[in-house]
Amino acid sequence: MKKPKTTNRFCPSCKKKTEHKIKLLATGVKRGTLRRGSLIRAKQRNAMPGMGNKGKFGSKPAIKKWKRKTKNTKRNVFIYTCKECKKAHQSKKGLRASKVILE
Numbered sequence: 001m002k003k004p005k006t007t008n009r010f011c012p013s014c015k016k017k018t019e020h021k022i023k024l025l026a027t028g029v030k031r032g033t034l035r036r037g038s039l040i041r042a043k044q045r046n047a048m049p050g051m052g053n054k055g056k057f058g059s060k061p062a063i064k065k066w067k068r069k070t071k072n073t074k075r076n077v078f079i080y081t082c083k084e085c086k087k088a089h090q091s092k093k094g095l096r097a098s099k100v101i102l103e
């Protein structure tokens, strides 16, 4: 879905409609990336085999992972920054979409 970079919105601190800049909220740090048996830990200790089938550490995920592709969309949260007072507000409900392009 395409969305404009700026929009007119009500600013609670200015108490009037002003121009806002839209920014997509970035997803946070992935949890459990350095857990025991994780791929990143294996990469750090150079446990990856150099030749042949890489098995668990290969590029293709385990069958269990790609079999359950149930969720195709996620809720995108936008941050609206007022251009006059430079305060930021969040959209309350967000928007369900597979991909959001700000233009």
Ligand SMILES: [Zn+2]
Pocket (backbone or CB within 6 Å): 011, 012, 013, 014, 015, 018, 082, 083, 084, 085, 086, 087
């Ligand atoms: Zn404002």
